[in-house]
Amino acid sequence: MGRRLSDLFPADVAEPLGANVDRVYGTGKSVRTEDRLLLQNREQWFDMRLVPIKEQHETFRTIFGIGRNITEQRRLTQQFQQAQKMEAVGQLAGGVAHDFNNLLTAILGYSELLLEEMSEDDRRRQDLEQIQKAGRSAELLTRQLLAFSRKQILEPVVLDLNDIVGNVDRMVRRLIGENIKVIARLDPELGRVKADAGQIEQIIVNLAVNARDAMPEGGTLTIETANVDLDEHYAHTHPSTIPGRHVMLAVSDTGTGMDEQTQSHLFEPFFTTKEKGKGTGLGLATVYGIVKQSGGSIWVYSEPGHGTSFKIYLSRVEGAAAGPPVAARLSVRTPTGTETVLLVEDHDGLRALARKILERYAYIVLEAANGDEALRIGESHHGTIHLLLTDVVMPGMSGHALADRLSVLRPAMRCLYTSGYTDDAIVHHGVLAAGTAFLQKPYTPETLARKVRAVLDAQE
Numbered sequence: 187m188g189r190r191l192s193d194l195f196p197a198d199v200a201e202p203l204g205a206n207v208d209r210v211y212g213t214g215k216s217v218r219t220e221d222r223l224l225l226q227n228r229e230q231w232f233d234m235r236l237v238p239i240k241e242q243h244e245t246f247r248t249i250f251g252i253g254r255n256i257t258e259q260r261r262l263t264q265q266f267q268q269a270q271k272m273e274a275v276g277q278l279a280g281g282v283a284h285d286f287n288n289l290l291t292a293i294l295g296y297s298e299l300l301l302e303e304m305s306e307d308d309r310r311r312q313d314l315e316q317i318q319k320a321g322r323s324a325e326l327l328t329r330q331l332l333a334f335s336r337k338q339i340l341e342p343v344v345l346d347l348n349d350i351v352g353n354v355d356r357m358v359r360r361l362i363g364e365n366i367k368v369i370a371r372l373d374p375e376l377g378r379v380k381a382d383a384g385q386i387e388q389i390i391v392n393l394a395v396n397a398r399d400a401m402p403e404g405g406t407l408t409i410e411t412a413n414v415d416l417d418e419h420y421a422h423t424h425p426s427t428i429p430g431r432h433v434m435l436a437v438s439d440t441g442t443g444m445d446e447q448t449q450s451h452l453f454e455p456f457f458t459t460k461e462k463g464k465g466t467g468l469g470l471a472t473v474y475g476i477v478k479q480s481g482g483s484i485w486v487y488s489e490p491g492h493g494t495s496f497k498i499y500l501s502r503v504e505g506a507a508a509g510p511p512v513a514a515r516l517s518v519r520t521p522t523g524t525e526t527v528l529l530v531e532d533h534d535g536l537r538a539l540a541r542k543i544l545e546r547y548a549y550i551v552l553e554a555a556n557g558d559e560a561l562r563i564g565e566s567h568h569g570t571i572h573l574l575l576t577d578v579v580m581p582g583m584s585g586h587a588l589a590d591r592l593s594v595l596r597p598a599m600r601c602l603y604t605s606g607y608t609d610d611a612i613v614h615h616g617v618l619a620a621g622t623a624f625l626q627k628p629y630t631p632e633t634l635a636r637k638v639r640a641v642l643d644a645q646e
Contacts, residue, residue: 203234203251210236210249220256231257258423286328287606288533291628294321295539298630299546325628327468328606342380342480346507347411347435347500348372350386358394358407365404366397373412377502379433385476386435392469393437393496400441400494410436416499427483431502438495444488452486521632521639525572526550528599530560530588532580540575543631544638557583557591564592571599573642578605602641604629 206217218235232253239248297317304311351370359368390409397407414434421429444452448459453474477484477498488494527549531537534555541551552567554560557580564571574592576585589601604625623641625634 206234206236207249207251210238214238229257230255231260285606286324287627288536290321290325290328291606292535292539294318294325294628295543295631297321298632299542302631321628341382341384343383344378344380344503344505344507345383345386346376346378347386347433348374348376349507350383351390351409351411351435354387354390357391358409361391362394362398362407366401367404367406369406369408371408371410375413376411377413377431377433378505378507379500380503381480381482381500382476385480389435389473389476389498390437392473396469397437397439397441397494400439400443405440405493408436408438410434410438412436413502414499424483424485426478427499428501432499433502435498435500436495438493440493443490443492443494444486445490449486449488453484521635522548523639523642524548524550525642526552526567526570527573527575527638528560528563528567528571528592529553530555530557530574530576530580530585532556532577536577540634543634544575546631547635547638549638556580557585557588560588561591564595571596573638574599574601575638576601576603578603600641600644602638 202219202221202223206219209217216235216237218233221232221234223230223232233256234251234253236249236251239250297314301311301314301318304314351372355368355370362368394407394409401407412434414432416427416429416432418429421427444459453470455468455471473496474484477500480500482498482500484496484498486494486496527544529537529540529544529551530553531540532555537553537555541553544551552563552571554563560574560576574589576588578585585603585605589603592599593601600623602623602625604627606627623637623644625637629637
């Protein structure tokens with residue numbers, strides 16, 4: 187009794203609390219605020235409520251106050267809102283990548299056809315090659331956007347992450363330079379995960395490059411693997427994390443570190459703290475998308491001046507790790523054919539390009555701009571249709587729905603899907619449904635011809 191607020195609380199707590207008390211006395215009304223307080227050098231948030239206790243004649247001399255620590259609640263709310271934002275941005279990025287891939291298919295395809303017809307000493311050849319170079323750079327950007335939006339085609343197999351780290355060790359050391367020491371702490375009893383080996387390699391490389399840029403004066407890069415069990419409490423405090431047995435992949439550096447504001451935007455596409463021309467802002471966004479599409483979670487721990495650690499958690503699985511992939515042998519024979527192909531593409535320019543490519547390789551082409559046209563051709567054409575080559579995402583009837591309906595009329599007809607991004611109708615979490623043939627846009631004339639030949643020649 188009779189003590190000042192400054193006698194009971196530190197100044198940074200007493201001042202906002204005193205201001206709220208003055209508001210209650212001045213207005214005679216309750217005050218409710220959310221206040222940021224620094225307690226024991228840690229930021230805490232409180233839901234503060236002050237209520238006047240009315241006495242006779244509506245006067246009051248007493249204020250009842252209650253404060254509830256809502257730090258954890260605010261953190262979880264912010265994480266949930268961030269996850270929702272990332273989901274929305276991912277949907278947008280996937281749509282943009284799809285449209286760009288359609289445009290790039292035309293740019294790369296027509297420029298390749300022109301180059302094939304042009305003599306080596308043609309003065310225009312260098313200009314066309316520059317167009318192709320720019321197109322391939324744009325293709326890389328759209329692939330990164332697809333990775334972020336979780337629209338890539340994955341080839342998951344059972345993996346030992348220690349093997350993956352070993353595979354990229356030389357590449358990482360070459361990328362980061364001699365002034366950075368690399369330490370690998372790999373658990374010899376590491377469990378297995380199911381993921382796409384190439385995508386995991388991409389994660390490690392991207393994080394290593396990010397670490398390099400955070401250590402311009404040199405430092406230490408540590409790559410670590412370990413078996414971890416994530417309990418219910420961890421999953422509760424880290425939304426989107428599933429409790430259970432996991433394998434952890436951690437990439438840490440001794441660099442400049444990041445503040446909370448930077449961390450809150452870290453995985454957003456095109457966000458970068460680097461100077462202009464030093465990065466696209468898609469490296470960490472790509473990592474985020476790959477991890478999420480692989481069913482994992484990623485968390486970053488960082489403080490300014492104390493470095494950064496990225497920790498990735500992938501569910502542990504049983505089974506022996508797959509061996510190194512065997513490189514496919516490409517036939518040197520030109521992939522020509524005489525079969526009839528039903529080409530379905532709603533984009534006029536791409537349909538004309540695909541028809542030109544197929545006819546150049548001696549195929550007979552029937553074309554349709556949508557599913558309804560294709561059905562009519564399937565019903566009325568008297569000869570054999572050997573292959574349905576269809577876009578997946580089209581107005582009205584989708585490519586998958588069209589293939590289902592045509593398979594009733596022509597059960598022996600093969601099907602090859604093509605699209606600027608994966609679609610849930612034929613791809614589940616980035617993994618192609620069994621027996622599905624798919625060609626990612628953008629494609630080159632030879633890529634399309636070889637894929638068509640492979641689908642037609644495949645064993646039942």
